Amino acid sequence: MVDERDKSLVKWLGETSLFVGMEEQHLRDLSGIAMVVSYKRRATIFSEGDPGNGFYLVKDGKVKIFMISPDGKEQILHIFGPGNPFGEVPVFAGQSFPAHAVALENSRLVFLPRDDFVALVGVNPALALNLLATLSQRLRQFTKMIDALSLKEVPGRLAAHLLYLSEKQAAGDYLQLELSKTQLASLLGTIPETLSRMLSKLQREGLIVIEGGSISIVDREGLEELAEIGKF
Amino acid sequence: MVDERDKSLVKWLGETSLFVGMEEQHLRDLSGIAMVVSYKRRATIFSEGDPGNGFYLVKDGKVKIFMISPDGKEQILHIFGPGNPFGEVPVFAGQSFPAHAVALENSRLVFLPRDDFVALVGVNPALALNLLATLSQRLRQFTKMIDALSLKEVPGRLAAHLLYLSEKQAAGDYLQLELSKTQLASLLGTIPETLSRMLSKLQREGLIVIEGGSISIVDREGLEELAEIGKF
DNA sequence: CGATCAGTTGACAATACTCAAATACTGTGG
């Protein structure tokens, strides 16, 4: 007996990158083990060191994955939105979560319990291949992030991020920051004060115009050069 | 007809973390698509942007995976030794290599061509699960690396690395650096001059004793504290 | 309307990088 909500869950699962292209039957198996859970803004989903009993898909809302240094500084690793999976690492590495997750907005998540899920993977290689693609993709992202953190200075990382947003949002030279400036600072591996100064600097140099959380790119080539060499 | 060399390759494959526990038949399928290739010290295995037509396992020798910034600075991502796989990302993400690979020593590698390998994964869920574990493991490592690069200062990263080596080598408080100091600097996201100064500093502070590439830990607790908070 | 929090600005300090030069090491050809 399948009610409307379950049907729509099956449909929705089939539209996520993780499960796209999978057979109806496999999607139904998945929805059979899935649980939809809600988290309020700022609620903790899991903490570093928690045992990984399963992983999540963002149904709606936004989730932040981050680490905290002993002296309280935070480094954001990812921001995940609808359709993105997160928390898969301990499912397969067989260990605990390596970072923290909190909801940035009121969010609904689909939780997939580890043991049930691994059993499904064991009989469905297509599922495994999709997962491998997702994890590989994420490794690639981390590669870029390490590159940015270790090789570029803050203005370079910022310029790269602005260009990334501009491309992602495909709205010409006009873009939205999508995060508070404090959060963005953490994502770029710096602090709000420095970010604030760098944004002013880019504006003073005539590369961008800032209007709160919206930014217009004035000198795209200048930004591209900055993102490349990471220096003024 | 299987000659001695092929037999030993099958055996060897079954001892790597990637293929451990797999059935004889699957291992033989793998060895059927595998090619052993040799690279001299300093030889390039692949470069960033090269199409990923397959991936590698280190049979013997040592391989460095790294990125280069436009101004020539290098950041090492991994050092891989016997048994370690590398270059899997583009196999599943379907893109090009995100970093460079060179042999640090004369090395023999096992090359597994992409298409043949994906076909094997598609019919062998155990293989897929092993791969998922490997990639998850690597994501976890990267998480730690990003943590270190963004949250800790150089002495902290260095202390953490020394403790890691000490644990890995399990030789009490005596350890080998395993890399030239220039290479180590790159792995820690800094430059040789800074590394040299920090090593002297740790010695001056009475935490370690340096004898070329060998180091004795004198004050383990001091190092642990440094690795935690990343500060003097 | 006060309180809390995000963002900005300024002064200062510290960490790590650049540049330069001296010294030690390595491997190779004679």
Next chain:
DNA sequence: CCACAGTATTTGAGTATTGTCAACTGATCG
């Protein structure tokens, strides 16, 4: 086996970037 060339490593001096601390503004929310 030695001399030499090419690297690696170390040390010094100066500088630059970014982080810390503190004060202030402005927005948001009960």
